[in-house]
Amino acid sequence: MKRIQIASPAIGEEEWLAVKDPLLSGWLTQGTYVAKFEREFAKRHGVKHAIASTSCTTALHLILSALEIGPGDEVIVPAFTWVSTANVVLYCGATPVFADVDRRTYNIDVRDLERRLSKRTKAIIAVHLFGLCADIDTIKKLAPDIPIIEDAACAVGSEYKGKTAGSLGIAGAFSFHPRKIITTGEGGMVTTDNDELAERIRILRNHGASISEEERHQGPQPYLLPEFNFLGYNYRMTDIQGAIGLVQLSKLDTLIEERRKWADFYLQELRSLEWLILPEVPNYAKHSWQAFVCYVDENKSPMKRNDIMKHLFEKGINTRPGTHAVHMLNYYRKRFNLEPDDYPGARDCYKYTISLPLHNRMTEDDYKYIVKILKEFLKELK
Numbered sequence: 001m002k003r004i005q006i007a008s009p010a011i012g013e014e015e016w017l018a019v020k021d022p023l024l025s026g027w028l029t030q031g032t033y034v035a036k037f038e039r040e041f042a043k044r045h046g047v048k049h050a051i052a053s054t055s056c057t058t059a060l061h062l063i064l065s066a067l068e069i070g071p072g073d074e075v076i077v078p079a080f081t082w083v084s085t086a087n088v089v090l091y092c093g094a095t096p097v098f099a100d101v102d103r104r105t106y107n108i109d110v111r112d113l114e115r116r117l118s119k120r121t122k123a124i125i126a127v128h129l130f131g132l133c134a135d136i137d138t139i140k141k142l143a144p145d146i147p148i149i150e151d152a153a154c155a156v157g158s159e160y161k162g163k164t165a166g167s168l169g170i171a172g173a174f175s176f177h178p179r180k181i182i183t184t185g186e187g188g189m190v191t192t193d194n195d196e197l198a199e200r201i202r203i204l205r206n207h208g209a210s211i212s213e214e215e216r217h218q219g220p221q222p223y224l225l226p227e228f229n230f231l232g233y234n235y236r237m238t239d240i241q242g243a244i245g246l247v248q249l250s251k252l253d254t255l256i257e258e259r260r261k262w263a264d265f266y267l268q269e270l271r272s273l274e275w276l277i278l279p280e281v282p283n284y285a286k287h288s289w290q291a292f293v294c295y296v297d298e299n300k301s302p303m304k305r306n307d308i309m310k311h312l313f314e315k316g317i318n319t320r321p322g323t324h325a326v327h328m329l330n331y332y333r334k335r336f337n338l339e340p341d342d343y344p345g346a347r348d349c350y351k352y353t354i355s356l357p358l359h360n361r362m363t364e365d366d367y368k369y370i371v372k373i374l375k376e377f378l379k380e381l382k
């Protein structure tokens with residue numbers, strides 16, 4: 001039996017050919033390909049600066065570090081997200097304060113967010129989960145003086161009221177992990193319009209060095225060594241990845257268009273299943289569909305969520321729960337003395353969501369087969 005994967009990177013011959021030059025050039029780490037990838041990425045996302053890093057996690061860490069967030073500070077993060085959205089706050093010695101999420105958009109619940117604001121709140125990380133932008137304008141209204149950092153790991157090419165993800169807050173962080181829409185194996189990107197922040201992030205990414213390796217090697221003063229004014233990190237992307245990223249970025253619009261087409265197909269075809277609540281797309285958003293995540297209403301469904309997933313697996317269809325409720329993970333539960341019921345929205349999203357396969361290596365037959373199997377559930381049980 002054929003198995004339909006939940007995700008599969010859209011890598012082809014072009015990426016394979018693109019790595020030859022940087023690989024043979026003798027300059028393997030951050031260099032001209034990364035610089036070009038950054039310029040193109042900034043252009044596509046409508047921002048002044050794009051700064052490549054090793055992952056979205058390190059991109060977020062760079063932003064928080066550059067904003068000098070540290071011990072005693074609080075950063076609000078949604079409770080339903082990938083664990084690293086909260087981990088990066090702890091890397092800085094600050095405290096993550098969770099806010100609940102909305103069961104229809106899976107993004108931060110702005111009313112709950114309002115309750116979590118305090119005098120110590122130094123930033124809000126708004127996650128654009130699965131490719132749908134969080135309601136940034138409402139968040140800005142509630143907290144006009146607090147910087148908003150976008151966790152845009154899933155949201156390359158997504159839009160909010162005609163503006164691109166990554167240009168909506170003080171800075172954005174993107175991921176190029178293979179589960180995301182475009183990939184460099186591992187990799188990330190910071191976007192920002194803020195010159196000072198961009199400069200600080202470039203320095204922190206490169207060990208805190210005041211001049212970069214490229215400048216040092218190209219300059220006429222061989223005796224020059226950089227000064228180190230900050231505690232930095234090595235979060236540089238390799239030029240091999242930069243070359244892959246450039247090719248991937250050139251395919252982005254086509255990849256998203258295709259995802260939109262099949263997401264619309266799911267939305268249309270699965271509408272009649274009253275036990276399956278489909279992802280909501282508010283008017284302000286242009287979704288990029290990094291994942292197609294549905295919510296099972298177990299009061300109406302033929303089986304429990306896990307049994308549905310098991311049944312789909314037996315039919316050759318791989319699925320996953322949407323993502324984690326971070327407040328329910330052992331480390332966070334124990335360290336911050338949290339209960340599942342503290343964030344009922346996140347708890348339910350964790351318990352009842354299913355991510356259906358949607359990626360750029362699926363065929364029309366794959367989508368039709370999945371819809372057919374889902375529609376046959378009730379019939380088979382009768």
Ligand SMILES: *Cc1c(COP(=O)(O)O)cnc(C)c1O
Nearest residue numbers: 055056057082153154175176177
């Ligand atoms: C994937 C993901 C991350 C982490 O991205 P990496 O590049 O793997 O570090 C962070 N936040 C969200 C919402 C994600 O989906």
